Amino acid sequence: MSPSPEAIAVAAILVVVIAAYALFGGADFGGGIWDLLAGGAGRGAAPRELIDESITPVWEGNHVWLVFILVLTWTAFPAAFAAIFTALFVPLSLSVLGIVLRGSGFAFRHTAQRLQMRQLTGAVFAAASLITPFFMGTVVGAIVTGRVPVRPAGNILSAWTSPTAILTGFLFVAACAYISAVYLVLEARQRGHQDLTRYFSRRATAAGVLTGGLAGGTFAELSTSAPYVFHRLTGIALPLVAISIAAGIAVLGMLWLRWYHAVLLRAMAAIAVATVVFGWGLAQYPYLVPTSLPLAAGSAPTAALVAEFVVAGLAVLLVAPAFAFLYILQQRRMLTAAESDADLRLATQLEQAPPSQPAAVPPPAGTAKTTALVLAIVAIKVIRDALSRSHRR
Amino acid sequence: MGAMAHVLAVNPVPARSQMGSSLGFHIILACFGIAFAAICMIAEWIGIKRGDAAALLLARRWSKVMAVLVAVGAVSGTVLSYEMGLLWPGLMGRFGAAIGFPFSMEGIFFFLEAIFVGVYLYGWQRLPPWVHWWSGMPIVVAGILGALSVVAANSWMNSPAGYTLSHGKLTSVDPWSVFFNPSTPYETAHMVLAAYMVTGFVIAGVYAVGLLRGRRDRYHRLGFAIPFTVAGILAPLQVLMGDIIARFIASNQPVKFAAMEYVSKTTRDAPEWIGGILINGHVYFGAAIPAFDSILVGFSPHTRVVGWDSVPAAYRPPLPTLIHLSFDLMVGIGFFLFALAAWQGWWWWFHRRLLLTPWFLVPSAVSGVAAVAAMEAGWVVTEVGRQPWIVYHVLLVSNAVTSASGVPVTLAVILVLYAILTVVSIGVPMNMSRRWRLETPAEEEAEQVPYGPPPPGAWASSAGLSAPPAVPRASSGGPEAQ
Numbered sequence: 001m002s003p004s005p006e007a008i009a010v011a012a013i014l015v016v017v018i019a020a021y022a023l024f025g026g027a028d029f030g031g032g033i034w035d036l037l038a039g040g041a042g043r044g045a046a047p048r049e050l051i052d053e054s055i056t057p058v059w060e061g062n063h064v065w066l067v068f069i070l071v072l073t074w075t076a077f078p079a080a081f082a083a084i085f086t087a088l089f090v091p092l093s094l095s096v097l098g099i100v101l102r103g104s105g106f107a108f109r110h111t112a113q114r115l116q117m118r119q120l121t122g123a124v125f126a127a128a129s130l131i132t133p134f135f136m137g138t139v140v141g142a143i144v145t146g147r148v149p150v151r152p153a154g155n156i157l158s159a160w161t162s163p164t165a166i167l168t169g170f171l172f173v174a175a176c177a178y179i180s181a182v183y184l185v186l187e188a189r190q191r192g193h194q195d196l197t198r199y200f201s202r203r204a205t206a207a208g209v210l211t212g213g214l215a216g217g218t219f220a221e222l223s224t225s226a227p228y229v230f231h232r233l234t235g236i237a238l239p240l241v242a243i244s245i246a247a248g249i250a251v252l253g254m255l256w257l258r259w260y261h262a263v264l265l266r267a268m269a270a271i272a273v274a275t276v277v278f279g280w281g282l283a284q285y286p287y288l289v290p291t292s293l294p295l296a297a298g299s300a301p302t303a304a305l306v307a308e309f310v311v312a313g314l315a316v317l318l319v320a321p322a323f324a325f326l327y328i329l330q331q332r333r334m335l336t337a338a339e340s341d342a343d344l345r346l347a348t349q350l351e352q353a354p355p356s357q358p359a360a361v362p363p364p365a366g367t368a369k370t371t372a373l374v375l376a377i378v379a380i381k382v383i384r385d386a387l388s389r390s391h392r393r
Numbered sequence: 394m395g396a397m398a399h400v401l402a403v404n405p406v407p408a409r410s411q412m413g414s415s416l417g418f419h420i421i422l423a424c425f426g427i428a429f430a431a432i433c434m435i436a437e438w439i440g441i442k443r444g445d446a447a448a449l450l451l452a453r454r455w456s457k458v459m460a461v462l463v464a465v466g467a468v469s470g471t472v473l474s475y476e477m478g479l480l481w482p483g484l485m486g487r488f489g490a491a492i493g494f495p496f497s498m499e500g501i502f503f504f505l506e507a508i509f510v511g512v513y514l515y516g517w518q519r520l521p522p523w524v525h526w527w528s529g530m531p532i533v534v535a536g537i538l539g540a541l542s543v544v545a546a547n548s549w550m551n552s553p554a555g556y557t558l559s560h561g562k563l564t565s566v567d568p569w570s571v572f573f574n575p576s577t578p579y580e581t582a583h584m585v586l587a588a589y590m591v592t593g594f595v596i597a598g599v600y601a602v603g604l605l606r607g608r609r610d611r612y613h614r615l616g617f618a619i620p621f622t623v624a625g626i627l628a629p630l631q632v633l634m635g636d637i638i639a640r641f642i643a644s645n646q647p648v649k650f651a652a653m654e655y656v657s658k659t660t661r662d663a664p665e666w667i668g669g670i671l672i673n674g675h676v677y678f679g680a681a682i683p684a685f686d687s688i689l690v691g692f693s694p695h696t697r698v699v700g701w702d703s704v705p706a707a708y709r710p711p712l713p714t715l716i717h718l719s720f721d722l723m724v725g726i727g728f729f730l731f732a733l734a735a736w737q738g739w740w741w742w743f744h745r746r747l748l749l750t751p752w753f754l755v756p757s758a759v760s761g762v763a764a765v766a767a768m769e770a771g772w773v774v775t776e777v778g779r780q781p782w783i784v785y786h787v788l789l790v791s792n793a794v795t796s797a798s799g800v801p802v803t804l805a806v807i808l809v810l811y812a813i814l815t816v817v818s819i820g821v822p823m824n825m826s827r828r829w830r831l832e833t834p835a836e837e838e839a840e841q842v843p844y845g846p847p848p849p850g851a852w853a854s855s856a857g858l859s860a861p862p863a864v865p866r867a868s869s870g871g872p873e874a875q
Contacts, residue, residue, distance in 0.1 A: 060467060060507045068500050070474045074485045075493025078563075082486025085478030089797035096475040100810060103468035107461055108817055155797035300490030300566070307568040311497040318501055322508045322531070335515035 003286050003295035006305040010076040011295060013312050015281035017072060019274040021065035023179065026172075026273065028062050030180020031055045032102065032129020033173065034203065035122070047184075048122075050196055054187045059106060066099075068315075076308050079150065079298040080288035087152035088142055091135040091160045098132030101125070130173060137172030141165030141218075144280065145226045146290040164218065164225040171214040175273055178207035182251060182269040189260050197260065205255050212248055215276070228290050232283035240279035247272035405794040408480040411804040413776065415472055417769055418811045422466030422818070424768070426506065427540050427585065428592035429459040430513070430532035432620050437529070439619070441522045447612040451619070453517055454829060455596070458822045460514050465818050467507065472807075480800065483793035484783050487563060491556045494568040495545040502539035506532055540588065541581045548576035551775065552645055553784050575645060579638045580775075586631045587771065591764045593624025594730065598761030599826075601754045609749065618747055621757065624764070625734030632731050635724065636689070643690045646785060647699035649778035652713040653720040654686050655679070656700040663687045663698035668721060671714045710780045719770040719777075726767035733760055 003011075031051040038044030038051075074081040085092060105125030108117075138160040142148055147159035159165070181204035188196035222230040233241060251268045254261065284290055288298045299305065329335050433455045440449030474496075477485055484492075509531040516525045549555075555570025556563055600617035643650040650656070655666045655676055663686040669679015684694035691697075701709045710716060733756055740748035779785055783793045 060464065060511070063467060063471065064500065064504045064507060067471060067474055067503070068497075070478070071493060071496045071500050074478060074489035075497060076490070078486050078489030078493075081478055081489055082482035085485070086482045086795055086797050089479060089795065089799055092475065092479060093799070093803050096472055096479075097806065097810075099471055100468050100814075103471070104465060104814055104817070107464035107468070108821060153796055155799060300493075301564060303568060304490035304493065304566040307494045307566075308497060311494070311501065314498075315501050315504070319504045319508070322505055326508050326512055329512060329516065329520075334519045335512065 003299065004302065004305075006302050006309070007076070007295050007299040010072070010299075010305045010308050011281070011285075013308070014069070014072050014076065015278060017065055017068050018281075019277040021062070021069060022175070022273055022277055023270050024062035025065055026133065026176040027180045027183050028055050028059050029102075029129045029133045029173075030176035030178070031184070032126045033177045034180060034184065034200075036126035036130060046193070046196060047199060050184060050188055050191070050193065054184060055106075059103075063099075063103070072308060076300050076305055077288050077295075077298050078300055080293055083148050083150055083152055083289065083293065084139070084143060086154070087148045087156045087159050088139050089155035090157070091138045091142075095132045095135040095139070098128040098130075098135070100128075102128035102132060129176075133172040133176045134169040137169035138165040140172070140280075141168030143289055144168070144222070144229050144284070146228070146292060148289045148292075150289070150293050162225060164221045167214060167218045167221055171211065171218050174207055174211040174214050175276075178204060178211045179269055179273055181207050182255075182265060185255070185260060186262055186266060190262070201255050201258070201260075205252060208248060208252050208255075212245075226290060228287070229280075229283045232285070233279060237279040237282040240275045240282060244272050244275040244279065247275065403791065403794050403796055405790045407800040407804045408794045409780075409790065411800060411807055412476055412480055413773075414804075414811060415469065415476055415807060416776075417772065418815065419466065419469040419473055420768065420772060421591070421765055422462055422469060423540070423543075424588040424591040425459060425462040426466050427536040427588035428623075429455065429462065430510075430529050430536060431589070432592060432596065432623055433459065433513075434526060434529045434533065435623065436615070436619050437522075437526050439615070441526060445615075447610075447615050448619075450612060451616050454825070456514050456517070458825065460510060461821055462818065463506070463510055465814060467503070469811075469814075470503070479797075479803070480795055481783065481793045482795050484788060487561075487788065487793075488553075488556070488784060490563055491553075491566050491568075491571050492546050492549055494566075495542045495549070495572050498572070499539050499542035499546075502535040502542060505535040506539060509535070536588075537585055540585050541577075542572075544581045544584045545572050545574070545577045547775075548580045549574045550784050551580070551779055552576040553787050576641075579634075579641050583631070583634050583638055583771070586627050586634060587764075587768045589627050590624045590631060590730065591761070591768055593620040593622075593627070594764040595620075595761030597621035597624065598758050601758040601760075604749055605751060605754050605758060614747060614749070617749075617757075621734075621737065624730070624760075625737060628727070628731045628734040632727050635727060640690060643698065646778070648701050648704050648709060649716075649775075651699060651701040651703075652710045652716040652778055653774060654698070655713065655717055656686065656698050658700040658702050659697065660700060661687060661695050661697050663690075663696075665689065666717065669717070671717070708781060710778050712777060716774055716778050719773040723767045723770040723774065726763045726770075729756075730760060730764060730767075733757060 031054060035044075035048055035051050038047045073084075101124050105121045105123075105128060108121050141162065142160040142165045145159075145162055145164050147156065147162065147165075149156075181200050184200040185197055185204055188200055219230075219233070222233065247268045251265065251272060254265050254268065259265075286295045287293060288295055433452045436448045436455065437452035439445050440447075440452055509528060512520075512528045513525070513532060516528055520528065549571055552575040554574040555567040555572075557565045597617050597620040600613050600620075603613045604617055639650070639653075642653070654663070655669065655671060656663050657674060662684040664681040664683050665685035666676055667680045667682070669676040669681075671677075687694050687696040687698055701713075733753075736753060737748050740746075740753075781789055781791065783790045
């Protein structure tokens, strides 16, 4: 039984969403890892500030990819979802623990006032950034090695503690650190921080080498622990693996030559990571869990798959313009964190002293525009009144 | 698979408790996600339209609190997504394809909400006033549609529709019928009203405390009046809605209704119990109004009300006392909030000014807590009342629960974590308000919130223009704390 085209299409969407999460969410986790490794309060202040500035605007949006992964999986491939969440209860619970700690650490560290509280929430944020990708990696490792049975009778410790799964966990951590460091090189450069550019360039190189090594190790391990996936990786998915390796080397070369091309460097790093995800997806085909649960058997009824397709279309249709709006506003510097309430406070106090002047308060922003708007409204009213009077006559 | 789950006989109580506590925590934050933006926008509208600085100041500060609450809500919402798989693989494996569609829609609406919360929060300074006002509108719309989507998933569990099973396997799905199952309109309307009431009364309660402490300026009066008006107008609608839903449940989920109203045997002239504890089939300490339950269900004392004797004991909800008392609590608070709103409305009608006597403000100050309690009680009624079914009359909770060991551990972790998060989620806005009262305007500029673009320094091309130096950066010295 071969899988339906709908199932293949939704599986492809799922792989793309996973790649997006690896690129965006992964970079956020990586930021947390570099935060953790930045050293003492004095030495680490500058890189931490850069990390913070880079993650602040995006962490929430990047987080939504994960929710889409979960929802897509349980809607389109419910059998696989149930099996994975039962067998891998422990690493999945630990990864969500990391997400809670990380998210709330992030939400509160910006509002915490006392230094100790800030340090505590910052530490929680950073440590959680390490936990989450590691355990997500072990989950993927367990799936790739086919150690998730279709009907698990409970959680299976050995599924995610195999050498391959543990290696994959470390690989995920290294890849997050790598992609994040590359982005941070460009963020630092964009802001004109020469020293920070070099700082993250060194780290990106180190993380790149480490990621490559771990990838090689995992690859070698797969030859015995996951023969089916290994066979496909060295067969049909080989071009993707080759592209990933080439892009990875290109990034290292660009860093070595200090050729910090904003688009090219980012694209190369993204390609290096995304092609691994695509390669994994292709290597597993046609299995949801290699060699035990095929796509055809584990897919939802066609209408549910089509509905997910429509949802993906709607997401593009609704979310993309919203993102574009946000992006344009950012580019035009219409959004600013440092807002002053001084004008309003002053106005409130003035208002209380002479209560007879409620309308004298100056408008908060864009005075000229507001005046023009008010004038326009007044003009329209006058014309309308005149017209309605002439009608009555 | 079903048979296997029976053999293993997993105790679903820890999983149920974990789901209940996660949902009970998240739903409060969700209320703010649904309704806070609308209340901000009303204040902003008054501020722009009348040039009212106090209203604008309120709107700006509320948007900061909203950002923190929505961020925590995003996290606790993700936990719920995980728990669908971690706790109920038997449900997701069988019905994930059906229940997944409403959740997918919710994902889109949440995405939109997150984007526009960022725009709204950081657009105060430079967006033209009305453009900024309109940037809040998608949050309001996405909030309501997001609520509709998630509640549709819960409604489906109460009145499953739009699927075909053959030999216990899902063979076809009609996503539209899943989404708009019979319970969806009732549950959604009830929940959206509840969200607005919870948000409105909680904010109003905060300012009622301020007014009681003698801060009676325009800022505090408006801070009380705007959310109280929103919640107060909806309170009578909610009472009406609750009455309609109760009748819907009496016909659609009669056993749940029987537990809510202590109807042990199917009967006419069913009495309405107020309070009371059920022990061995007898109601103690309760007051019964003869035949009133029948009248409420069918407008006549001769209406037949189905009792829980209509199904075997194994298919009756556990803890009828909890269900009944939760129901009574919800209804009682609903009438209390209605009365409070009517009192203020009466005064306003005849005097054209706010009623701000301590006799009114003290109950108003607790109205927020009361509204939260009523909403939680309502969820207890609908969720415990559905037991032992996870999908009503289709799938038992005991067949859906995970066979993985370790749920008691995750339950304990969740309880501790959410207790801390609750304290912090309340403490952070309180801290903010204390600072707003104490500090000079210049310091407020340095306020940090977890959304939106980086501070202006991030955009500047030179290092000299970086972020405000007033507050030590969060990131300085993370590892030292370890």
